[in-house]
Amino acid sequence: MTYEELLPSTCRSLTHRIATAQAEGRAPSVVAAVVREGELVWNGARASVAGQAADENVQYRIGSLTKMFTAVLVMRLRDEGVLDLTDPLEKHLPGTGVGESTIAELLSHTAGLAAESPGVWWERSAGSLRPELRDVLGAQPLKHPPGRRYHYSNPGYTLLGSLVEALRGEPWEDVLRREVLEPLGLRRTSGHPQAPHADGWAVHPWADVLLPEPSEDLGLMAPAGQLWSTTVDLARFAVFLTQGDDRVLSADSVCEMRTPAAPAGAGDWERTYGLGVELIVRDGRVLAGHSGSLPGFIAALLTSEKDGLAAVALANCTSGVPMIALAADLVRIVAEAEPRIPEPWQPLPDVDRSALELTGPWYWGTGAYVLRLAKDGWIELGPLLGAGRGSRFRPNGDGTWTGLDGYYAGERLEAVRREDGSVSHLDLASFVFTREPYEAEAPVPGGVDPEGWRGLA
Template sequence: MLDTTEFALLRRVAVEQAERRAPSLVAAVVRGQELLWTGARGSVDGAAPTADTQYRIGSITKTFIAVLVMRLRDEGLLDLNDPLDKHVSGTSFGHLTVAQLLSHTAGLTSESPGEWWERAPGGDWPTLVESMSGEPERHRAGERFHYSNVGYGVLGQLVAELRGASWMSVLDEEVLAPLGMTRTSAMPVAPHALGWAVHPYADVLMPEPTPDAGAMAPAGQLWSTLADLARWARFIAGDTGDVLSPDTVAEMRHPAAVEDGTAWTSGYGLGFQAFRVDGRQLAGHGGSMPGFLASVVVDPATTTGALALTNTTAGVGVSALTLDLVKLVDEYEPALPAEWVPLPSVPPELLALTGEWFWGPTPFALRLLADGWLDLRPVAGAGRASRFRPVREDEWVGLDGYYAGETLRLHRHADGSPHHLDLATFVFTRTPYDPSAPIPGGLDLGTWPTQS
């Protein structure tokens, strides 16, 4: 990167570390498949921390649990609308759905009853279930966003029961190993930072405990490094390897609930936080455990992302820091658009679909994209626009916009030439209100005036 860009990034990190009194603070910027920049301030064991120094990442752990759940969904082993009881029995909240637990809309209590779980050794699953035997719901399921650490402890157990192994061993095998994330673990592995509490009115430190959280571990147990989390940022942006489909990750990024009401600056999808900044939507997650703070955020549109790790209980604004780092990079060195290249060839039957189609009197343009995808949008002005992915011959499914999830079907003449498109009962024809098409032009009382 340019020297001016690197200095701006380092200064932002340096100011945060100095003014917020962080024992150590490391940060990085990614774009595409590259780790563009890393920076560090403070010290770990008397030396500057590096991209290989482990920190506890807290609730970023939830993103990994969510990926394991979505793998189960994609394999057909569960449905997101399944009640918990279908897969994990014996709880007092078995009517809550998998999707509600993933998106923090189940209404479940935020913390496990009893001692502060983040600072005390955790009990096993039966102990957690017993502690939740009263009235664990704080809101009607689906009513609102209510962050629940307990919900992710439950999802970790769901993974364990459906896979027949601990969630951590499943994570190692199915996600960490395939992505090459060898420095992400349930307990710290040297070199790692120690967690500290910084006295609010004196520049002194007190060590924080880092126990095994037991059944609550899926909510915030993991440790990781800048290098490993850089790979995770790429994953969130869509570089998923063989772990998940990019479409599934895009589904996870889509907000299912808004955290801050009408302001809508932050929301939550299926395991990922969503942030709306300057008209752009970013995704990632923050993490907080006694002695540690962490954040990873990425703009899927540009693949620019940032991450930050620090070993202090409170005070450092890691989420604001990572958002600022993304903004700085995009201001100093904006991402270049991908080069346009022509398609090597296209099937003639698809090429015949391109051009102008009419919904009633309104012209739409249909463009052919790579891999047989289609793009349908109004010729002029704003309106309902979507991309469509082929699912079978003459059928496509909507990926975004108004028609997301809807099926686009091509109907042909007897000779095989295109006749009309049917999209969720809306019929598109080659001429406005074609009288030969079903409904358009066929049931009205008039026709377009013409001269003989």
């Protein structure tokens, strides 16, 4: 589906939203961008500091958005077979003292590590104060048993950056530039500021006055928050996070990054974490991306796969503008003003007749399910009415399918055939699905009463 530019009324609403954020948040500047169906469709900026222009080409520090880039490097190593996400860190980076934690746990902030590095405030001090991993981790790096709970950890991403360096034999930033930034065309994303760039400011909480914030090289902590970027570059990265790019990571791998991997905290069931990606439910839609902050800068990048939209928002102040809310509102404004137009229905170019034979109603006990044929030879099985256990399945090439999501993710579905080749039933994770409720001739566990269905006298 080809879209024209955003409607003038939509653009005005977007401009009004960032203008309100800049004024109410008392930010020296706010810049933002919106992507629709893989294309940059809107840029906006509001600034108040004389002599400092704000536009889509000005660099801002993006803080923890950096973690998504580090996670991409780790996922590349996984896809190459260099490591497995279930590997303990000790296997590849020995001697850290937290080596029992797995790589997946580090990516999803479930490794039990402390939230911050011990000692002086690391975001406002030179990385040279923490020259070794033991300086980053401290004497007691674990706050929780590994794998038990979500606990956001900046030192965890220091470990992942060190893991990348150990396995690639090069500095983290060099690997990032070669393997991610250059292939994706992110020419204005870097570890250190490149002109033109915004200055970082603190705004007094009770007076309209400013204080310059320091800009430190974070050293070993760089993989957790070092990067500088622009709205244009981050818009390109947002497209990658939704579509993938085989030069960097496949669509399946970035989808895996966007899949919940950590439990939501108590009282916060609308926010969780994938593999390097935050997942937020807001305004009824699932948003994937990240927020970020370092002294002088705050940032957010959010994508909505369902709407085909993404938004980026950057500001050069230490606090004041709720960036997640701002980016989410930019997505919402476009989604509500200009809803996504569905692609035209198209018949399948080819059909697997053995799969076509399975379509239609099935029964698990008395529960009515329906199996549909989807694109690419996939099938979908779910309740006929209402919510319940449902999944998509990918063919294995041998007459069986593997669940991709939902309750049956990873489970095997097989169409069991009679001697004459006709389908007897579906076998799915030990469950028997039949064409009729409790079909007498099917191998229903526990058997079926020979007198069959009856009324109650």
